[in-house]
Structure formats: structure tokens, C-alpha cells
Amino acid sequence: MKYLRLVKFSLALLLTPLLTAGCDRSNSGPPAPLPLEQVPAALQKVFSNAKAENKDLANQIVATLQAQDFPKAFYQMQNLASKTGLNKEQQSITSRAVLTLNTALQSAQSKGDAQAAETLKTYRKNK
Secondary structure: HHHHHHHHHHHHHHHHHHHHHHOOOOOOOOOOOOHHHHHHHHHHHHOOOOOOHHHHHHHHHHHHHOOOHHHHHHHHHHHOOOOOOOOHHHHHHHHHHHHHHHHHHHHHHHHHHHHHHHHHHHHHHOO
């Protein structure tokens, strides 16, 4: 009986660190959005040495952002974010830029922009 208690206690001591090892929640929050004016420079920087296809798409997004066509830039950014082979920094920037564009579209929608409203509606429906 004493032996069984000792085995259970020892097992609990051994399993506790193993079960809690993956519970580091310090980086579990969502990424912070980039300020809208920083998105073009950040994209150009992280995609400067990327594959030609991804670099071209990043450059198209920059041009679209400069034209302030946020609905089109939102779809382009989602397309870029879904590409395989992005490194960690590229993934981070594209994720943060998607959040930024989502916020910009929500702001435009609240000001009565029908195209922004339609973009967000379509995004939510197809998410």
C-alpha cells in the first residue's frame, strides 16, 4: 500500500514538468498590428530577397497601398500571407499587415465606405 502511494507520487512528480513544459504563454497573444504608414516599408524590407513571385506580390501590395485601395490590398495581403515558404519574419509582417488592413477597413466602414463594408462582409463569410 505504501509502495503504491510512493509510485503514484513519483509518477506525478515526473509528469508535472512534462505536462507544463508546453504551457509558456508569454508569446500566446495575437501579433500587434503595424501602423498603416509603416506597412509598405516593412513589406519592401522583408521581401527584398524573397522568391520573385512573393517579391512581385509584395511590390503590388505596396503600390495598392500607396493608391489607398485598402479593399484590394487586403485581398492581396491575404494571398501573400497564405504563400508557402515564407520565413518567420515575412509571416510576422504579413500577419500584422492583415490586422492593420482589417482595422483600416473597419474604420472606413464606420465612415460609410460601402466597398470596405462589402470586403469585410465577404471576408467574414468566406473565413
